[in-house]
Amino acid sequence: MKRLVIGVSGGSGIPYALDILRSLHGLDVETHLVVTSGAKRVMTAEGGVRLDELTTLASVIHEDRDLGASIASGSFRTDGMLIVPCSAGTLAKVAHGMADNLVSRAAHVTLKERRRLVLVLREDPVPRPMLVNMLAAHDAGATVMSASPGFYHAPRSVDELLHFVTVRVLDQFGLEAGGFRRWGEGG
Template sequence: MRLVVGISGGSGIPYAHGVLQVLKDLNVETHLVVSSGAKRVMTAEESGPQLPDLTALASQVHEDRDLAASVASGSYRTDGMLIIPCSAGTLAKVAHGLADNLLSRAAHVTLKERRPLVLVIREDPLPRPMLLNLLAVHDAGARVMTASPGFYHAPDTVAQLLHFVTARVLDQFGLDVPGFRRWKEPGSTPEAEQ
């Protein structure tokens, strides 16, 4: 399997790190595109993963300004793309077909080739323009998710909350994440363990 992983300038870089780690563990080929906004957010969120932590997990890294990269073309086959986190600005570009950097171009290519595109939003509250953009990308064929973990698995750590989101995102590509406890499956709730 080959996936494009985009990271845009929304807070929540640890979500991207978790996805990249699991994809590496699952031997999925990853093509990483990190926006300039994401690089600024990493610097601001000093305690979180930094660019070297992310690039070390990717099979291939592409510069966001490189519109001649492999993932900019529909003839380069992938099994889909995810953008985690997806900022409001990147969402707007995808919603309106503005492909002025590699991240938005790769998303455009993913939509036009009818491949799975998953956008993981991590922003609140959602103003009307953003809600309209969410609807537009949905109608164009993307799947919209929020970086919103569940709690039925009784998490004890932040890492377990991040893992929940990672597993739900990778479910969209048919990938099973080891250690993910699903609703109503044996051992998935504290009541089931008693």
């Protein structure tokens, strides 16, 4: 069974996290979920996704203040981590090795153990400091992705746009989300 850490930070785009958790729930993947206080504020401000919708899909839920959690240690084996959405502040912490909450600590551990770390950014436009942080995170070993869906699969709903990003993110971990027509595959 694969084991993934899912961090949800305070960026806009929490519906992406919900779609990823739904897809992982249907696969043989143990998920360790951490939702930052910033993400909880964004959920309230944007509406649309409730905390319990995320937590009921996770195998294990960790509090972001718990720096003694299993996922804060490199000896706790995982197949990697993804942060979706990844806020500009969380990106900066990851890029510069700041580990002051469980999301940033788990990301630090993921990088130090040379495991896959995927950061899914949603913010636009991207200012220079964020570009620098994206490059620093990449150079540290993270995969930096934007939550930018394609249109070649002729999406008919917002859910299909969200799922496009889910499929691309889970591809990074060798997981098949299903329900998606890839480029060059039948019509």
